[in-house]
Amino acid sequence: MQGMIRIFGGFLLVALAGCASHPTTSKAPVAAEPEIAKLLKIPAAAPILLVERVSFTYGERPVELRRGFCLTEHHHYHNTLS
Secondary structure (H helix, E strand, O other): OOOEEEEEOOEEEEEEEOOOOEEEEEEEEEEOOHHHHHHHOOOOOOEEEEEEEEEEOOOOOEEEEEEEEEOOOOOOOOOOOO
């Protein structure tokens, strides 16, 4: 896995690439893969929420991919767009 990796409050964020204009976001429940489970200190295949965001330039070229892995037992995902 390449890119920036940050872990904070039960949320693992992997960000790749650079500047962006408009994003699209999707969310789905998934089973934690072994590498992600180890980083989050949970059992492999534990249920987590995957939040993926792709941002595009004004020319519709994808320039950023973010994948967030959320533990939802004690946390929830909230996103405010402006």
